[in-house]
Amino acid sequence: MSAGRQDPGRGPHVRTWPVGLGIAATIGGAIAFVWSFVVGASNAWIGGSLALALLGLGLALAFWGRDLADDEVIAGRYPVPPDDTDGQAALATQLDEHASVITRRSFLSKFLLFGVGVFALSQAVLLGALGPWPGSSLFSTGWSKGRRLVTEDGEPVTRDVLATGGFLVAFPEGGDDKASSQVALLHFVNGDFVPQPGRESWSPENFVAYSRVCTHAGCPVAEYIDVDQMLVCPCHQSAFDVLHGAKPVAGPAARPLPQLPLAIDKDGYLVAQSDFLESVGPGFWDAS
């Protein structure tokens, strides 16, 4: 079933040029690879020479094999689909016999199965070692009554730090649980901001703090677009209207960003009135 051209006395015809060129490229690439490694050349040199060497040898072998393949196409048999119903029946009978050695002791065999099951289940407790029970960790953050707001560098935030129209990222003083406690602190122009019902006392002097953990998938809601008065999450583009309780107005988020009740103490420092009154971040089964 020969398809290719035969060279008399040399077997199947293998094209010399592509194979020879490939091998030459490999030798050149290998030398360049060692050179570029030794002199500490750039990634492009080290990688490029390695690529040349690999591709050269690979193409040489592929060409060689390709030419050989043209000359040797053979036929064979697929394994025959089993049609041995007698054999299968015999196997089933045999397995039955083996099993019956155990199952004939009806009580003991069931008791054995039960015992193995109890043992297997008992090992599941090891999973408990993997992590703590969530407990209250998902409901609490680093905020508490009177806790000062500080910047990332730990500088306390006073009413004078943030001009109207300004925005900064704040954390609870002491650095507890910075990930879930981070807030976006906004200072609105008088009259812009409309407090949500029941939250009239949470925004002294138009300072408003929202949780910065997105209620969709937990990314930091890091972009503040002041012309639109929106906080936008860079991960999935949820947008929250900061003038109206940080309700979601675009993107996949469903719940508003929780608002942190703020106060200004007698020295002019911004402090929390309490922790968040609802769980921050993405939703979960028993989230409040």
Place this chain on the structure above:
Amino acid sequence: MTDHDLKQGDRGAPRSRDHDLKRGLGRAFGVRTSPLRPAARWLDTNLGGSGLLREELRHIFPDSWAFFLGEIALYCFIILVATGIFLALFFQASEAPVAYQGSYAPLHGAEMSAAYDSVVNLSLDVRAGLLVRQVHHWAALVFVGALIIHLIRMFVTAAYRRPRRINYLIGVSLVLLVGMNGLMGYSLPDDLLSGTGLRIAFSITESIPFVGPALASLLFGGEFPTSGLIARIYPVHIFLLPAAIAGLLGAHLGLLWLQRHTQFPGKGRSDQTIVGTPMVPAYALRTTGYLLIVGGVCAAFAAFVQINPVWLYGPYRPWDATTAAQPDWYMGWLEGAVRMWPGWDIQIGGLLIPAIFWPAVIIPGLIFTPLFLVPWLDWVATRDGAFHNVLLLPGQHPARTALAAGFITFLSVLLVAGGNDVFAIMFGWSQPTFLRVLQYLIFLLPPLIALFTYVLLRGRARRWATTVR
């Protein structure tokens, strides 16, 4: 090799006179004795089975470019293991804080995890370290791509029919495991993107009704961000999942070997007769060549196309974020689903099913469950439970191919949605409007493309039937 020879060998006696005589006669009559004869003798006396080996060296492989897709995937795995061993020599699976001292000036003195520090050092201060890291990453991207195209090929040629149902299941499992391990891999460097990805993974786990919070806490070792998470992911990435992948790959190839490869219809080919080239020498040469070519392509990408430059992203800090954050391409469909699904939280009494549960948990389930069931769904549709070794041509059965086209379109729209912010900026579109357009397209485009494929192929299938038969 005869019993006689074996007995001689066992007694440790010199070669029999008989043997020398035969060799002498061979020489005298010009019959060449192979220099490999001692090796073959060693093989038989120490391991046995030279007859079986002789037979298997002539194992027949049918020829088609489409049959090399799975091989590309296999070779990516080999490249990943080889480069992964190199990377493991440098990587520190630890979140212990360190101050960066390496050669990259913008990060000088910055506090970061030992894991991130080790990856930046490996990339910028270990000779050829960046190359190996980028080969590893590129090989992973090519790996999943090859697996998916391989899977599509299986589907449109109906290669999953008996006797290959089980091997198909193994294959789909491999797609899942390899994708998961890719996710683990890009979580390890502890840069800003990888940390953000883990944060989202935590949120998704948390969203599962009833068990979510506890499951997330168990898997991540507490409320995210937890220290020790990198140390936990590391053995999963370099041992647990690779071992599972290697085991399944072995089973996949073992079954392929035992059952022999399927073939496209052609002269002399039937469900009983296989036509192709033998393993040695042609096939072995070519496939070794393909291994090197896959390695060469990955090396070329690694040399000239930068991937995941973690030093530019900075270390992960839970209050930092970056725009245009995309996962690796094979997770893009999931990212797209998460972006597209509207904020439909479901409140039941005081209990909540967050909106993200549907796109991130249910949609992957709805994609993979039917994918696993394909051989049985095919049986329901065709009632064909027979052994098949000859493949169907994709154009021969328009319905199956149309279904595949629709499915691929569905995933492609999701993939585009996964980068909707990037596309919106690139083309100057309004991002919410573009998302809304995609929300319509996800319903419109897959059936349209499927219908188009069906109509296109039906005509060709008719012509094919009249001309060829």
